Amino acid sequence: MVGIGKVNDGQSLEPFCADLKLKNPAGTMMRINIRKLTCSLIAALWIPLWAAAQMPTKDEGWSQLLPPGEGRAQVLESCTGCHNLKATVHERKDRSAWTKTVNDMVTRGAPLFPEEIEAITAYLAKAFGPGVPKPVNVNTATREDLEKLPNMKSETVERVLEARRKAGPFKNAEELRAALGMPAGDADAYIYFLKYKD
Numbered sequence: 736m737v738g739i740g741k742v743n744d745g746q747s748l749e750p751f752c753a754d755l756k757l758k759n760p761a762g763t764m765m766r767i768n769i770r771k772l773t774c775s776l777i778a779a780l781w782i783p784l785w786a787a788a789q790m791p792t793k794d795e796g797w798s799q800l801l802p803p804g805e806g807r808a809q810v811l812e813s814c815t816g817c818h819n820l821k822a823t824v825h826e827r828k829d830r831s832a833w834t835k836t837v838n839d840m841v842t843r844g845a846p847l848f849p850e851e852i853e854a855i856t857a858y859l860a861k862a863f864g865p866g867v868p869k870p871v872n873v874n875t876a877t878r879e880d881l882e883k884l885p886n887m888k889s890e891t892v893e894r895v896l897e898a899r900r901k902a903g904p905f906k907n908a909e910e911l912r913a914a915l916g917m918p919a920g921d922a923d924a925y926i927y928f929l930k931y932k933d
C-alpha cells in the first residue's frame with residue numbers, strides 16, 4: 736500500500752524526472768520525439784483505413800456486366816462506394832421496384848441528387864428489368880444455357896464453347912474477347928450476359 740501511495744504522489748515522481756533531465760541533457764528532446772513518433776505512427780495506421788473507407792469497394796469484375804447506356808456512368812460512380820455491383824447485376828425488377836431500391840440506398844447514405852436518381856433508375860430498369868435474362872457463367876454454362884441468351888446465334892454458341900475448351904476458364908471479358916478474336920470495342924450484346932464466376 737505504501738508503494739502505491741508513493742507512485743501516485745507527484746511529489747515523489749518530480750525528483751525522478753528532474754534527475755533524468757539532469758543526467759541526460761537530451762531528455763526533453765527525447766520526450767518530444769517519442770510523442771511525434773507516436774503521432775505519426777497513429778497517422779500511418781489510420782490514413783490507409785480512412786482512404787479505404789473513401790475508395791470504391793473491390794469491383795471483382797461485376798461492372799463488366801453493365802451494358803452501355805445512359806446512366807451507366809452514374810451507377811458506376813454512385814453504387815460502388817459501399818458494396819460492389821454483384822447484387823445489382825443479378826436482380827431483375829421493374830422501374831418502380833428499382834426506384835424503391837435506389838431510394839433505400841439513399842437512406843443508407845448513397846450521395847445522390849434527385850436527377851441522378853432518375854437517370855440511375857431508368858438505366859437499371861432497362862438493363863436489369865423483369866424480362867432481361869440473368870447472367871450465365873461462361874465457364875460452366877451448358878450449350879442450352881448459352882442458347883437462351885439474347886443475341887446469341889447458334890454459331891456464336893459454338894465459337895464460345897470452342898474458345899472455352901481451348902483457352903478457358905476465363906477470368907474476365909477481356910480474356911473471352913481475346914479467345915474469340917473479338918475487338919475490345921465490339922459491343923456484341925451477349926457479352927453483358929456472361930459472368931466469369933458465381
Ligand code: HEC
Nearest residue numbers: 813814815816817822823826836837840843844845846855
Ligand atoms: C451508403 C452505402 C450504399 C451505397 C452508396 C449503395 N448501397 Fe446498395 N446496399 C447498401 C447496404 C448497407 C445494403 C445491404 C442491405 C441489406 O441487405 O440489408 C445494400 C444492398 C443492395 C442491394 C441488395 C439488396 C436489395 O435491397 O435489393 C442492391 C441491389 C443494392 N444495394 C443496389 C444499390 C444501387 C443500385 C446503388 C446505387 C444507386 C447502391 N446500392 C448504393 C448500402 C449502399
